[in-house]
Amino acid sequence: MAKSAFLKSSIAKKYWMALTGLFLCLFLVGHLLGNLQLLAGRSTEAALQFNKYALFMTSNPAVKVLSYLTYISILFHAIDGIALAIQNKKARPVNYAYKNDSVSSSFSSRNMAVLGTLVLVFIATHMVNFWAKMHFDKNMPLQTIAAENMGQKVEFFVSTNNGLAGNDAFLGKFIPTNAVDGKYYFVEGNSIYLNREFKDIHDGNKLKKEKIKIAEGYKDLHKITIEFFKSKGKLFGAIPNEGLLFTIFYVFSMAVLGFHLWHGFQSAFQSLGVNNKFTPAIQFFGKVFSVIVPLLFAIIPLYIHFILK
Numbered sequence: 001m002a003k004s005a006f007l008k009s010s011i012a013k014k015y016w017m018a019l020t021g022l023f024l025c026l027f028l029v030g031h032l033l034g035n036l037q038l039l040a041g042r043s044t045e046a047a048l049q050f051n052k053y054a055l056f057m058t059s060n061p062a063v064k065v066l067s068y069l070t071y072i073s074i075l076f077h078a079i080d081g082i083a084l085a086i087q088n089k090k091a092r093p094v095n096y097a098y099k100n101d102s103v104s105s106s107f108s109s110r111n112m113a114v115l116g117t118l119v120l121v122f123i124a125t126h127m128v129n130f131w132a133k134m135h136f137d138k139n140m141p142l143q144t145i146a147a148e149n150m151g152q153k154v155e156f157f158v159s160t161n162n163g164l165a166g167n168d169a170f171l172g173k174f175i176p177t178n179a180v181d182g183k184y185y186f187v188e189g190n191s192i193y194l195n196r197e198f199k200d201i202h203d204g205n206k207l208k209k210e211k212i213k214i215a216e217g218y219k220d221l222h223k224i225t226i227e228f229f230k231s232k233g234k235l236f237g238a239i240p241n242e243g244l245l246f247t248i249f250y251v252f253s254m255a256v257l258g259f260h261l262w263h264g265f266q267s268a269f270q271s272l273g274v275n276n277k278f279t280p281a282i283q284f285f286g287k288v289f290s291v292i293v294p295l296l297f298a299i300i301p302l303y304i305h306f307i308l309k
Contacts, residue, residue, distance in 0.1 A: 010084065010087060013080050013083060013084050013087075014084065014271040015271060015272065016076060016080050017077060017080050017081060017084065017268070017271065018267075018268035018269070018271040018272050019268075019272075020073040020074075020076050020077040020080070021077055021264055021265075021268045022268050023069070023070075023073050024070070024073055024074065024077060025261070025265065025289070027066075027070050027073075028293055029293065032293060032296055032297060034050075034053050034054075034057065035297070035300055036296065036300070037049055037050045037053060038050060038222070038225060038226075038300050038303075038304065039299075039300065039303055041308060042226065042308065042309075044145050044146075046222070047143060047220070047222040047223065048143065048145075048158065048218065050221065050222040051143050051218040051219065051220060051221055051222050052218065054134065054218075054219065054221040054222075055160065055190075055218055055219070058134060058135070074120075074123060077116075078116065078120050081112070081113060081116050082113070085112075085113040106262070106263060107259065108259045108260065108262040108263035108264075109263040109267070111259075112260065112263060112264065115256055115259050115260040116260055118253070118256045119253070119256055119257050119260055122249075122250075122253035122256070122257070125249075129228060130221065130224070130225065130228075133221075133224060134219060134221055134224075138188075138189070140189075140190075140219050140220070140224070141219070141220045141223060141224075142157050142158075142187060142190060142192075142217035142218060142219060142220060143157070143158050143217065143218040143219070143220040143222070143223070144156060144157055144158070144177055144220075145158055145174070154176060154178075155176070155177040155178070156174040156175060156176055156177060157174070157175040157176075157177055157180065157187075157192065157215075157217045158173070158174060158217060158218055159173050159174065159175060159192075159215040159216065159217060160215070160216045160217065160218060161173075161215060161216060175192060175214075175215060175217075180192060183195065185214075187217070190216055190217050190218070190219050191213050191215070191216050191217070192213075192214055192215045192216070192217060193211050193212060193213055193214065194211075194212045194214050195209055195210075195211060195212075196209065196210045196211075196212055197209055197210075198210060225304070226304055226308065228243070228246060229243050229246055229247050229250075229301045229304040229305045230243050230304060230305055230308070231243035231246070243305055244305060246301070247301040247302060247304075247305040247306075250297075250298065250301045251298045251301065251302065254294040254295070254297045254298040255294065255298070257293075257294045257297075258290050258291060258293075258294035258295070259290075260290075261286070261289060261290035261293070261294070262286070262287060262290040265282075265285075265286030265287075265289055265290055266279075266282055266283045266286040266287075269282050269286075
């Protein structure tokens with residue numbers, strides 16, 4: 001009975017590992033297609049397009065649901081992987097006197113737990129550096145564009161809408177940054193507000209203030225990403241050229257992801273019972289996927305740090 005329960009538990013875990021793993025592969029493709037826009041460079045149009053994509057990914061209700069599903073899948077995939085590794089270890093407590101793993105299995109299959117842990121560390125650092133800033137950093141800059149006016153350079157915030165109805169000069173698509181002085185007009189999150197003073201006739205004409213939202217801007221994730229990989233600052237205040245270190249770390253992490261996918265992709269289909277004439281095609285596609293997707297991800301920081309001017 002104990003063995004039967006253990007077997008059922010292991011099979012269930014493998015099914016969930018496979019399903020969450022394949023779902024995360026789909027997420028990787030979508031995330032990659034969005035991030036490849038960074039290869040378009042520093043132009044205003046390229047930055048605006050990427051920031052529109054970032055806003056869509058953080059505000060669209062359907063995408064939000066998929067995002068929460070992704071977070072759950074990452075946690076479940078990681079926890080399930082650890083549980084399976086522990087179960088497998090307990091199931092074979094005594095090592096064989098001689099076992100040449102390099103002949104019977106690949107490097108990836110023998111080190112899935114270690115590779116998965118390294119990928120999880122990367123995901124955590126990636127979310128701290130970008131996801132958390134996008135959602136919670138009060139100092140996250142809004143995108144601006146520059147224009148010439150009578151020989152002078154003028155900066156404008158780019159609004160995501162056409163403002164609210166009214167005769168205020170700043171309720172438009174482009175809002176002069178010098179008008180947002182922090183007193184009458186100020187930025188909070190990704191929104192621009194007006195501080196309006198008025199006398200409340202219902203409260204003895206007391207002078208009161210009202211915060212009115214006049215527009216929403218695009219959080220400049222494009223700028224944050226470019227500066228992250230091109231930074232010449234010191235990591236932890238001691239290690240120079242942190243942008244290069246970040247680039248090396250991200251490229252290394254993509255290599256680790258590639259090794260994890262090399263075995264994991266085809267293993268997911270095997271766990272789901274797909275073992276037929278399509279198996280060779282699945283194995284071939286999995287190997288192509290495990291090389292191309294991490295490689296394209298790795299190209300992005302390399303391009304930003306070494307090529308982008």
